[in-house]
Amino acid sequence: MRILILTDRLSSQASLDSKDTQLQASQVRQALRSLGHEVSVAYFSMNLAITGRSIERSGCDKVFNLVENLNSASLLCLPPLLCQSLGVDCCGGSARTLLLTAQKTGAKRLLVSANLPTPRWVEQRDVFDQRWYLGIPLILKPIDQEASLGIDESSVRVFASQEELATALADGHLFGEEYIEGREFSISVLPGGEVLPVAELCFVDYPSDRIKVAGYEAKWEVDSFAYQHTQRRFAFPDEDSDLIGTLGELALKTYRLFGSSGPARVDVRVDGNNRPFILEMNSNPCLERESGYAAAALQAGISYEQLIERLVEEV
Secondary structure: OEEEEEEOOOOOOOOHHHHHHHHHHHHHHHHHHHOOOEEEEEEOOOOHHHHHHHHHHHOOOEEEEEOOOOOOHHHHHHHHHHHHHHOOEEEOOOHHHHHHHHOHHHHHHHHHHOOOOOOOEEOHHHHHHOOOOOOOEEEEEEOOOOOOOOOOHHHEEEOOOHHHHHHHOOOOOEEEEEOOOEEEEEEEEEOOOEEOOOEEEEEOOOOOOOOOOOOHHHHHOOOOHHHHOEEEEOOOOHHHHHHHHHHHHHHHHHHHHOOOOOOEEEEEEEEOOOOEEEEEEEOOOOOOOOOHHHHHHHHOOOOHHHHHHHHHHOO
């Protein structure tokens, strides 16, 4: 099969998460070639006519979408939408799913409408209509970004007044989400809805006064304390069996809610009373060999090459 990998063109000043996208593209390309596919690579341009010509000239049977570094998460729907307009199959999240999950507050409203648990939140427009958030920790998150951009320990703050929060949200790019003190889990889902083994992100040897946040530092900055002291685990004691089952069910409901058909990862926080709260769904999770998605697949007995082949076959 002829497969075109569509990915980002990186500058010399590329961020750490952007460089990881480059590594991911290289590893996916190697895996596809080992599986006997004819593989080429093209770079996505916001000039869709140029990108469309690249796709058409490749003569590919399918596009493998690895575009992740656009200025807005909402724009990530463009590659699959372009492929759809050209009548070319596209591996990864659909345009509809990517658009529904891009705007974090809009996605949370969908979760609430489906009676799925998610932390309370407040947007700029609602600051003076609500008071529940005063005196409790809020985590300030970008409304329209991926890869944990802009999130670190300093993002968790306690506000004493509505005016103080209004100032923090003044530019309209952030929202405040109730910070859930507790455990963090990721549940990966294969195309079609097969739930992979649940992973917990453990905060190891964290000082008692340090906030436990799986932010940008923990995901990308290898020399940082957060990166070196967050560890993934898949083995759980018997007393967690009901919780793990519940997390799998919630992930599948979330997957279906957003109309997913491709790969996905659902991130969940669990408080001290074992109550789960869905943070978000990533509908194009990282596919690098050491990523959480690939690790979950391996736990299910699916090798990296088999995983990549599954993603191609399911389109």
